[in-house]
Amino acid sequence: MTGIQTTEAGILPFSDTQAHVELTEAYAAHNYHPLRVVLSSGEGAWVTDVEGRRYLDCLAGYSALNFGHSHPRLVARATEQLTRLTLTSRAFYNDQLGPFARDLAALTGKELILPMNSGAEAVETAIKVARKWAYLVKGVPESQATIVAMEGNFHGRTTTIVSFSNDAAATAHYAPYTPGFRLVPYGDLEALAAAVDETTAAVLLEPVQGEAGVIVPPEGYLQGVRALCNSSGVLMMADEIQSGLARTGRTFACDHEDVVPDVYILGKALGGGLYPVSAIAADGDVLSVITPGTHGSTFGGNPLAAAIGREVVAMLETGEFQERAATLGARLDAGLGALIGQGIDTVRTRGLWAGVDISPDLATGRHVCEQLLDLGILAKEAHGQTVRLAPPLVASEEDVDLLVGAFAEICSG
Structure with a gap:
């Protein structure tokens, strides 16, 4: 298989890029x-x-590193907890979960949280809660509950989640698909209203679609979804895994329209870039459908995760990171916006989060990312022509200017 080179002692030369690439x-x-x-x-x-x-x-890290790499406050708290207790399973109480649950509930304005590990697990949890709520509370006949999701969505890659994706790469050859989902165009309230009926348990959406290329919905859309859910007796579930926890300049992307969903789905930055931490947050009339033995996770809510998550919540309570995202995002938007028509077709921003559509006359998104790499910038393409940008919120104004300058150099040829 190989060509992988080692030293005479059989040790990989860890300064050798090629050796690491070949081994991986x-x-x-x-x-x-x-x-x-x-x-x-x-x-x-x-x-x-x-x-x-x-x-x-x-x-x-797709917004998992909102607070940057090795944030000293988070590293210190994680290190302290590592020396005390890391895992008990939920067969027992631990002294970190209660304070974390209380503080995250306060941040979201909800009564209860249900901790998990990965973002996909949190989405799966929300789906299970919505279905069970539909049967026990709303009165939908058993096995008939439906959930309406959005075209262009990205909620994870489990079998159930890819069943309601319209991304061919994510879905091909994974059939049979899980039933019970309806897809409508993102941003289209009329199509959403037409898809909701007496079997609908929930509407599941990203307040900003990240993987799709940082797609910001039309103004008033989230308020419209909230009103429709209210009038139809349907849960509004907001996947804030990438958009939440200060990325968009507010604590949650839903805050831009003063909308409070019935269920927040959280992950990525909740673990501070150190550890997988996710959760859903909802009021008791929703989460009370979960009872002992009906859902769980060995690692969900473990002491290390809870300690890190609680520290993240404490950092968000100051508003510092929300303000930084808004200020730096405005600077990034202005800098990239000046390049529209010079190799960039469109720029979409929400806080310190941008989708940059590259002109086909210039290059593909992948090629631009390779050029950015040569200029000392790490970025990722999405769907061919779009480059996604989500610098850590601890970046400086000079860092943002460096990023804009790199795009300007590429656009100038």
Whole structure:
């Protein structure tokens, strides 16, 4: 398989990019197509590769690293908890889950939280809760509950979740698909209203569609969804896994329209970039349908996760990161907006989160990301011509200017 080179002692030369790439390609399944850079350390908004080159991280783990790499406050809290207790399972109480649940409930304005690990697990949890609520509370006949989701969605890659994706790469050859979902165009209130009926348990949506290319809905759309759910007796479930926790300049992207969903779905930044932490948050009239033995997770709500998550919540309570996202996002929007018509067709921003549509005359999104890599910038393409940008919220104004300058250099040829 190979060509992988080692020293005489059989040890991989860890400063050798090619050796790491070959080793990964030889032994790890090829479910990703990474850019050719091997990262070994990070601090703040910057990372360093195995050969000592530094890069501005403008992907931030798909918003998992909102607080940057190795944030000292989060590292200190995690280190402290690592020396005390990391896992008990939910067969027992632990001294970290209660305070975390209380503080996250306060941040979301909800009565209860249900902790999980990955974002996809949180989405699966929300789906289960919505269906059970439909049967026990709304009175939908058993096995008939439906959930309305949006075209262009990305909620994870489990079998159930890909069943309501319209991305061919995510769905091909994974049939039979889980029934019970209806898809409507994102941003189209009339289509949504037509899809909701007496069997509908919930409307599931991203307040900003991240994987689709940072698609911001039309103004008033989220309010319209909220009103429709109210009038139809349907749960509004907001997947804020990427958009939440300060990324868009507000604590939650729903806050931009003063909308409160029935269920918040959270993940990524909730773990501070250190550990997988996710949760859903809802009031008791929704989450009370979950009873002992009906849902669970060995690691969900473990002491280490809860300690980190609680520290994240405490950092968000100051408003500092929300303000930084809004200020830096405005700077990024202005800088990239000046390049429209010069190789960039469209720029969409919400806080420090941008989707940049590259003109086909310039290059593909992938090629632009490769050029950005050469200029010391890490970014990721989406759906061919779009480059997604989500720098850590600890980035500086100079970092944002560096990013804009890199785009300007690429656009100038």
